Amino acid sequence: MSLTKLVETLRRSSVFVILLLIGMIFAVSSPEFLTVSNLLNVALQTSIIAIVAIGMTFTILTAGIDLSVGSLMALCGALAAGLSVRQGLGTYGGITLALLAGMGLGLINGLLIVKGDMPPFVATLAMLTIARGLTLVYTEGRPIAGLDQKFIFWGTGQLLGIPMPVILLTVIAIIAFIVLRYTRFGLYVYATGGNEETTRLAGVSPDRIKLAVYVISGFTAALGGILLTARLWSAQPNAAVGWELDAIAAPVLGGTSLFGGVGSIGGTLVGAFIIGVLSNGLNLLGVSSYYQQVIKGIVFILAVMLDLFTKRQR
């Protein structure tokens, strides 16, 4: 019994082991890596993508996907900046409206998928180009700067020495963990991904669950976009291009099945930190960013292979 439990624990934590391994390699090869300031820096760099990846985890758990998150980040970041600076709604007016816009666009994703019966891949791929286009239209292709200190604080400020995005990530992760583990909605997210028809026959509406997860993903993308804007002191029209890939890679590295029904927030965080630690460590070692991409891809393959291998050992 205890042996099977040990194997099971190892199986569930195999990606965590990979994260530790990568960390150890960098700790040995770069003296700067294991300093408090660098680790906080890693956390800061990872936090935004991790927040977006948490929303992505919800959609993937229902056997869906949200490819539009990178564009939604740019659009909502630009909206937050533009509304507070140009339209004079103030920092919190702009941020609130941008978050609502993210949720609204997520809802449109959900409606296309649920009511329009479109595959999530297709619906959110369309949204990817639409939202990017709207970003360019809204910004007229130019950065929006001139944010006030309150806005910038959310991206660059600290509380008790901890960067604000890291605090927000912690809060979001705890909420997401509790929702998935302890609430009906969370159970229904797993159930919808596990077997939609059974879920429907149990009197639960998988359609409503699916709508909700795309709204959640829209919200976390918007939040990520706003934090990115705050960190960069301005909204860039081509911000977060390609970030949807990292946002998908994080939960998948963390053991979330693209077929739905299996996965956890803890896994997603570990996955996101593998990505973050890798970039940070490679930067410290002075590896060219061209090679970094190659190395990242290879590490993804190895991580997923190890995960598959340990699962097969069951």
Place this chain on the structure above:
Amino acid sequence: MSAANGTFLRMEHVSKAFPGVQALEDVTFEVARGEIHALVGENGAGKSTLMKILTGALLPDEGHIVLRGQPVNISNPSDAQALGISMIHQELALIPYLTVGQNIFLGREPEAKLPGFIDWGSLYREAQALLDRLNVEVNARTEVSNLSIAQQQMVEVAKALSLNADLIAMDEPTSALTRRETEVLFELMRSLKSQGVSIIFISHRLEEVFQVADRVTVLRDGRLIGTAPISELDEDQVVHMMVGRDLGEMYPKAQTERQEVVLEAINLEDGKELRGVSLKLHRGEIVGVAGLIGAGRTALAETLFGVRPVTAGEIRIEGKPVKIGSPQRAIEMGMGLVPEDRKLQGLFLNMAVRENIVLSAIRKVSAWGFVKFREAERLAGEFVRKLGIRTPSLRQRVRNLSGGNQQKVIIARWLTLQPRILILDEPTRGIDVGAKAEIHALMSQLAQQGVGVLMISSELPEVLGVSDRIIVMHEGRITGRFTREEATQDSIMRAATGGKENNVAD
């Protein structure tokens, strides 16, 4: 019957048409309180349509439902649930990565003090209590993916009961169970019955219908053929009602002459399940392989066909020792395998009948890497005609064919290669009586043409009816060899359970 003397459910004059098909025509169906009522008929007879109407998945064009003496409206699955009607589908509908408890109470989780939160403690306590009451030895916290099919079946029953169902419809609940597991399920059904629960039992295995049901209703082509107490009928009569012809035609075994050995296994082992299996298959004969699920029969088929490695012993084809090692090699040696799970292993469900048939022989119908579609069409058409595959066109997706016709498509694919040896693993599982007879006739015809046929089957009447010789497996060994004349259900079961008589019911 009136409500007073126990009619629980009455579906009156139900009709339902789909484009081009009258699925049900004026069917009246009645179930008493606390009875096990078998519903039988060939595929397409209207059983599932009737059950879908009962459980709210479909609305009838005409007719109505009376439950407990009251007319009721069932327009969606939740209506049916609220009225105490539950359906256990053939393809089990549990969610594999949720726990047993989560599955049982899905959609009805006990709420904790905080709204929206689940009281996991009481959920698992209630689930465990329910399982214990049913004598189901399963931990409510186990993930469903770790359970056997039989255990999942029991969990489905527990789920139905937790819904306070007093009418449970079971669609082919025994199709994937061993004999012993079936017995356990029947025990459970009988005990539910004594508690006043009514059960509708859909099965293709008439043996089981006679074993467990109180009454039987037969449908054919969407029409009610009759309802009668099971004690007033025998199997022949029921089959006659189902197909409109007699059981005598069911196993049309033509005598064939025994010829030279085409396939021989000597002390074959696969390192896992097989523990030294020796057998000979002659040209023109059908050898039936009987045994319980898990006896190693599928392992035998897969080892012969090169899916599993040979770790000891050897395989000879026409007397010459051969190393097989891969299915591709097995096919080159003239072997074919019709696998156990036709949807998963045998078919390309979303591809057309034509592609499914010509796929293995694609080289024959192509040149320079291009498929000659006219040739392919001709080849596929030829086999559709020869095997009597009922399909509206060669371009129909295989998904839309009935089970029997799907099975014929797989057989047709092998026949395009003119195999010397054909291995069939459970060739008639889940296939209705009429199509079954056609597949049996086909096997017999192949044997006459000189093919050696090895048929694995869990249905004893089929093994006894079709085979020239029968071998019985138990725990990876052959524990019995019989000729057609020697074999009886008893002797086979004794060998299948390890040879000890008192073990038969174990």
